[in-house]
Amino acid sequence: MAYQVSIFLENKIGHLERVTAVLKAARINIRTMNLNHTASGWGILNLVVSNPMLAHHLLNENGLSSALREIVAIEMMDHPGGLDDLLQEIVKAGVNFTNAYGRSAYASENAYFVIDTEDVHDARQKLLQAGLKILSDETIYGIS
Amino acid sequence: MYWENELETLERKNLEKLQVTRLKKTIQLAVNSPYYRNLYGQMCLSADSIRSIADLRKLPLTTKQNLRDNFPYGFLGLPQKELIRLHSSSGTTGNPTVIFHNRHDIDSWANLMARSLFCAGVRDTDVFQNICGYGLFTGGLGFQYGIERLGCLSIPAGAGNSPRQIKLMQDYGTTVAHAIPSYLNRLFEVFQEEGLDPRKDTKLNTFVIGAEPHTEEQRQRIEEMFGVKAYNSFGLSEMNGPGVAFECTYQNGLHIWEDAFLIEIINPDTLEPVAEGEVGELVMTTLDREAMPLIRYRTRDLTRILPGKCACGRTHMRLDRITGRSDDMFIVKGCNIFPMQVEGVLMKIPEVGADYLITLDTINGSDEMIIEVEVKKDWFNGDITRLDKLARLISGQIRDEVLVKPIVKLVEPGSLPKSEGKAVRVKELRKALNL
Numbered sequence: 418m419a420y421q422v423s424i425f426l427e428n429k430i431g432h433l434e435r436v437t438a439v440l441k442a443a444r445i446n447i448r449t450m451n452l453n454h455t456a457s458g459w460g461i462l463n464l465v466v467s468n469p470m471l472a473h474h475l476l477n478e479n480g481l482s483s484a485l486r487e488i489v490a491i492e493m494m495d496h497p498g499g500l501d502d503l504l505q506e507i508v509k510a511g512v513n514f515t516n517a518y519g520r521s522a523y524a525s526e527n528a529y530f531v532i533d534t535e536d537v538h539d540a541r542q543k544l545l546q547a548g549l550k551i552l553s554d555e556t557i558y559g560i561s
Numbered sequence: 562m563y564w565e566n567e568l569e570t571l572e573r574k575n576l577e578k579l580q581v582t583r584l585k586k587t588i589q590l591a592v593n594s595p596y597y598r599n600l601y602g603q604m605c606l607s608a609d610s611i612r613s614i615a616d617l618r619k620l621p622l623t624t625k626q627n628l629r630d631n632f633p634y635g636f637l638g639l640p641q642k643e644l645i646r647l648h649s650s651s652g653t654t655g656n657p658t659v660i661f662h663n664r665h666d667i668d669s670w671a672n673l674m675a676r677s678l679f680c681a682g683v684r685d686t687d688v689f690q691n692i693c694g695y696g697l698f699t700g701g702l703g704f705q706y707g708i709e710r711l712g713c714l715s716i717p718a719g720a721g722n723s724p725r726q727i728k729l730m731q732d733y734g735t736t737v738a739h740a741i742p743s744y745l746n747r748l749f750e751v752f753q754e755e756g757l758d759p760r761k762d763t764k765l766n767t768f769v770i771g772a773e774p775h776t777e778e779q780r781q782r783i784e785e786m787f788g789v790k791a792y793n794s795f796g797l798s799e800m801n802g803p804g805v806a807f808e809c810t811y812q813n814g815l816h817i818w819e820d821a822f823l824i825e826i827i828n829p830d831t832l833e834p835v836a837e838g839e840v841g842e843l844v845m846t847t848l849d850r851e852a853m854p855l856i857r858y859r860t861r862d863l864t865r866i867l868p869g870k871c872a873c874g875r876t877h878m879r880l881d882r883i884t885g886r887s888d889d890m891f892i893v894k895g896c897n898i899f900p901m902q903v904e905g906v907l908m909k910i911p912e913v914g915a916d917y918l919i920t921l922d923t924i925n926g927s928d929e930m931i932i933e934v935e936v937k938k939d940w941f942n943g944d945i946t947r948l949d950k951l952a953r954l955i956s957g958q959i960r961d962e963v964l965v966k967p968i969v970k971l972v973e974p975g976s977l978p979k980s981e982g983k984a985v986r987v988k989e990l991r992k993a994l995n996l
Contacts, residue, residue: 423943425936427972453945457952458970461945480975482936484943515946 418487419557420469421531424462425482428454436462439479445472448559449531451518463516465490465531467558487537490557492550495521495528503530503549510547512540529557562874564679564711565672568820569875576876577614580823583848585611588620591854593638596631617823622832622844623858625658628799632656639663639852648798649697651896651964655905660798663852667706670801673818674707677807680816680875681792682767683737685712690729692740692748693772693895694720699802700772700895704739707804713737720744720895723751730763739769739794741895742779743928743991749786750926760788769794771803772895774883793882799858800845806880814867814879821849824878825857826866829887840865842887843880861888891987893921893930898963900986903932906958912940912951916977919967922990930967932959935974 426432433452440447446467454460466472469485476483493503500519507514514532521528529552534540544551563569571579588608591597600621601607610619628636633656637644646667649659662670683689689708695701695717708715718729726748729735740748745768752759759765765787770780771794783791795815796803805822806815817824823846826835835841843860847853863886867879890899900919907913914935922929934955936948952969960966978985 421943423941425941425948425971425973427976432973455945455949457968459948459972461943461948463943477938480973482938482941482974484941486943515944 419465419490419552419554420473420485421488421533422464422466422469422472422476423484423486424464424476425459426452426462427459433462435479436464436476436481439475439481440464440466440472443468443471443475445475446559448557449518449520451516451531453516463518463533465520465557467560469558486533488531488533489537489541489544490529490531490552491544492552493519493528493530495526499528500530506547506549507532507544510543510549512543514540564676569676569680569877571820571876573876576819579820580614580848581611583820584614584617584823584846587846587848587850587854587856590638590851591856594636594853596627596635597638597854597856614823617825617846617857618834620857623855625799625859625861628658629656633659636853636855637661638854644852646702648699648702648802650798651697651962655901658799660801661852662801662850665851666801666853669821669849670703670804671706671710673801673821674703674804675710676818677794677804678707678711678713678737678769680807680809680873681769682790682810683711683713683769687713687736687767688716688733688764689713690716690718690726690733690735690738692718692720692726692738692744698895699796699798700739703796703802703804704769723748724755727752727755727757727763730759730765734764736764737767737769738765739771741773742770742775742783742791743773743894743923745770745783745787746923746926759786763787765789767792771795773892774885777882795880795883797860797862799855799860800847801850805845809871809873809875811872813871814881816871816873816875816877817880819877822846823848824866824880826864829859829861829863835865838865838868840881840884859887861886861890863887889987891919891921891989893928893963893965896964898930898965902962903959903967904986906962907934907955910951910955910958912937913955914974914977916979917986918977918988919986920988920990928991930965931970932967933970933972933977935977936971938974 448465451463473483473485493499514534516533519530585608643663644661645664646662647659650657691704693700768789768791770791780791792808794803796805806817808815825844826841827844828835829842843862843864845858846856862883864883865881916935918933920931956969
């Protein structure tokens, strides 16, 4: 089971840096990120990192509001149409997601696509049945 | 040139005589109420203890808290059968402030209101649009009865819906309108959006503005924008509502109707009278109310009595503009709000922390109340829709409580001033208002 670290952030100068400083000090690597913002002056930062449990713990200890959310990372081809091909399969599998973001690896044909869904177990089942490749935690976190 | 020639120009000596007579009668009525009977009984006070206005100071002050503690009937001097209306503050947390009226009280209030409007130059030939919420709020019905008593054609337009307000003004040739000053900026914008100039495209000549403190500069701006004369109106629901004090056409202070209200200005800390002409808290005693007389009521409004006589010939004293409050109440869109009301709502919502910050600001010409609230750490799970729902829930519940819809901003835990000690809970950024 893979996790993203979600952090509640006010849209103010220096707030994102508070997060990255904590991770840097603990030598935690950020693999991919996604930042969304609402009109009301706050947003949520989602991070896939090398050690989500430790990151979550340290961020909370440093006064930030973080939460661990389970995600599914699906293998995707790093070439034109890669996302479209993948999405067609996800649609066929009947999986809806509320948030998504990706990562492409340097000098590789592979990339991955991270989705945040309401029922992650159900989503994983459906995606596996559709023959999609769900990446291992080690691959996602980059610690293989 | 006066609504009531004799009363409005009564010599000070005679006015004071009338006040003493009415004060004694008021105390006789007040001791019919459980609250004053009990209080004066313990202190062996009665109407006979009062021989002059100076004797008033023997009597204890009455506070809003006293009203709340004796909710709903503790201050009532008449059987319920005699009552014909009540007006009440908003809110669902704690006891509201409620004032009851009998037929005499409503009649006397309507007369004071008519006198006030006449004093500002309004006449029975005017078409009067009351842009003000009707219902429990006193500005709706209070004005309505006065407008009718004066004999104007009244348009009970209610609050909001600016395009409709403009249409009413044009359809019926409104000459006088009553509104809260902060709304008039918004109304003017809508005039502009519709490509209209109120100076040319309406028959407006007078505005009555009140329920919100405002500066002389703001008045002048309103007068320029609309091409009208704008008169300041002062009132508070505990003293009926509007019609307590009003500007005459000389626009130099608000004549307070001393045949109906006895006023004192005290130092809010020592509770002693301030020196003549100094700013202090306005304390008021009703002199012509039967159902619910109030004696030495602390209004919490800070003002001063202006020296000298008014050129209009009225002998009733003039109050300066309200310059602030001796408590933490603030006013948004004409609604009186206490930080405790906001706090009460927030404390009932388990997802948020106890700390909050209210910022009052003018956004796009409209007064807004922005409430920053901390989200509890252990409730946060990274779901953005859940946070959005929470913000909407808070906004809705605060609106139900204080009648003004706030802009709710969720902030990181620990980013607001702590609730211990005297944390600043309200930040005033509105430029036009001095609170």
